[in-house]
Amino acid sequence: DIQMTQSPSSLSASVGDRVTITCRASQSIFSHLNWYQQKPGKAPNLLIYAASNLQSGVPSRFSASGSGTDFTLTISSLQPEDFATYYCQQSYSTPWTFGQGTKVEIK
């Protein structure tokens, strides 16, 4: 199985901060990488698909890049509603696997 490793596991940030989360795959997954946001008690919400494509309806402060094994998710200016857990997920080969999550907390 392809292992997905996110860093950091958690971070504290203030409203308005620029936040970057990284995700590393144990082997090349080309651009088959997706990002989700999950808030407590809610279902995950797709933010980015195929490494850099913003899902419809997602604010433009979210962006992502990368290919091969290394990927990043950036929030350009953190908003109060962005405090959540973020997951990367590879869809290159089954079983699809997720990173362990990055919890973004209020500083």
Place this chain on the structure above:
Amino acid sequence: EVQLVESGGGLVQPGGSLRLSCVASGFTFSKFAMSWVRLAPGKGLECVSTITGGVGSTNYADSVKGRFTISRDNSKSTLYLQMNSLRAEDTAVYYCARRETGSGSYFFDYWGQGTLVTVSS
């Protein structure tokens, strides 16, 4: 509007069985692959099983292989997960999710609200 509504969760003893259901609406169910994804307490997301929309090919995570069975009834727009020989480590919120394609890749674009499965004596 796309909607996915899960049901069937609950408390079950170790070794027991449960069947989860996910009723879909707002799209042509038969055309989409569907998955079950779970979130265990203190852990990350895990894709448990996927079934394609056409011939209904299936795959499973190693952690549930041989114990869980995914199926679908396209006439009822319903996805199922039969869970047998349940273990404490199967305790989780189970989500159904729709698999979509775009830019040459796959992703989960719609999710249900989740149903809680608790395995405990």
